[in-house]
Amino acid sequence: MYVRGIRALFAFPGYVVTKISMTTDLVQVNLRRDRRYGLKCPACGARMGQNRIKLQTARDLPLGTALMVLLVYEAVQGRCSACGAWATLHPPGIDDHARATRRLMEFVSRLARFLPLSHIEEVVPVDDATAFRWDLAVLQEKLPAPNLDDLRILLIDEKAVRKHHRYVTLVMNGITGELLYMAEGKKKESLQSFFDRLSPQQKASVVAVGMDRAGAYYEVVKAQLPHADIVFDKFHLIANYHAVIDQVRREEWRKASARDKDVIKGQRYNLFRNPSNRTSRQTQSLMNLLHMNRNLAMMYILKDAFKKLWDYQRLGPARKYLARWVRWAAVSGVEALRRFGRSLLKVKDEVLNFIRHPITIGSLEAFNATIERIIYRACGVRNLDYLFLKLRQESLEPDPPK
Numbered sequence: 001m002y003v004r005g006i007r008a009l010f011a012f013p014g015y016v017v018t019k020i021s022m023t024t025d026l027v028q029v030n031l032r033r034d035r036r037y038g039l040k041c042p043a044c045g046a047r048m049g050q051n052r053i054k055l056q057t058a059r060d061l062p063l064g065t066a067l068m069v070l071l072v073y074e075a076v077q078g079r080c081s082a083c084g085a086w087a088t089l090h091p092p093g094i095d096d097h098a099r100a101t102r103r104l105m106e107f108v109s110r111l112a113r114f115l116p117l118s119h120i121e122e123v124v125p126v127d128d129a130t131a132f133r134w135d136l137a138v139l140q141e142k143l144p145a146p147n148l149d150d151l152r153i154l155l156i157d158e159k160a161v162r163k164h165h166r167y168v169t170l171v172m173n174g175i176t177g178e179l180l181y182m183a184e185g186k187k188k189e190s191l192q193s194f195f196d197r198l199s200p201q202q203k204a205s206v207v208a209v210g211m212d213r214a215g216a217y218y219e220v221v222k223a224q225l226p227h228a229d230i231v232f233d234k235f236h237l238i239a240n241y242h243a244v245i246d247q248v249r250r251e252e253w254r255k256a257s258a259r260d261k262d263v264i265k266g267q268r269y270n271l272f273r274n275p276s277n278r279t280s281r282q283t284q285s286l287m288n289l290l291h292m293n294r295n296l297a298m299m300y301i302l303k304d305a306f307k308k309l310w311d312y313q314r315l316g317p318a319r320k321y322l323a324r325w326v327r328w329a330a331v332s333g334v335e336a337l338r339r340f341g342r343s344l345l346k347v348k349d350e351v352l353n354f355i356r357h358p359i360t361i362g363s364l365e366a367f368n369a370t371i372e373r374i375i376y377r378a379c380g381v382r383n384l385d386y387l388f389l390k391l392r393q394e395s396l397e398p399d400p401p402k
């Protein structure tokens, strides 16, 4: 495009630039309505009579060194000759309510994808409350509604959004990674309202649902999608196992002598870590612990054995392996481990359903980090609608630059 001077940057249809005043910090652009064009009623499109003109200001994108760019324009109040409605007309692209151009609001929203709201002020002089309102308005307008057709695989999970027991329920499309739904709480009702939005055909399109076996979701899914397979996914089951390790570690610590307490202390993450993520010092202290404490050693060995279940590709051998693992747990001599094994047998179909539906846990796991990052950027959770839109944006446009 051929640009004739700086005026071309302020080409608002139906308006002409009358004056541009500049200092290094501030640009002021005066816009006058182009009288060659008639006024159109925003309600019915008929010709509108002009009643009065008032000058208004709106902020625009930074220009050069001037971070503050102010448009001063004629807002026209008028009355429609056809429908009788009163209206105030603003140049297209100016959000009268925000007193800013849409392009500035979109720029701030774009920054808000990568910066905490409170840091945006370093790039554009808007405070974090304004950045929040603009980002919310842009996302509400721009993000498409959740696609609830052809769902096939759903992932359902709860997330703590605040330290003290504030949870949300999330539903994700397990194939596309699109976040479809978020509601406060982790009870049945929190999930039920998702299914209330689905038509019978949309429900019928779901073949499998991945979730944690604890919690209230199982019953809701059983009732709403009786035809779908439920998969207790690897990520959650291993997290369940880690909770048992933690319980045993605390029990052993209570029983231990003062000297042994020292060896157990601080080993929590060492017990969970993959060998490749341990330093040699961490490996050494873990080995000392496993030599000293039989029950923790048992938990540790059976953890690796448990993970091997997901190497199986066929149902028969996987079922046999699970039964064998449960027997090991039964004879391990660790009561909590025995109970965990028995509880697995009760839900073995849901555990083994991964053979039929290789649900990728990666999308859920990766999303945890995204949620934490977004909560940090948004300076806590101001507004659950906002949190949902931010998470949806990330789920729809993956791989933001690190």
Ligand SMILES: [Zn+2]
Binding pocket: 041, 042, 043, 044, 045, 046, 080, 081, 082, 083, 084, 085
């Ligand atoms: Zn009208």
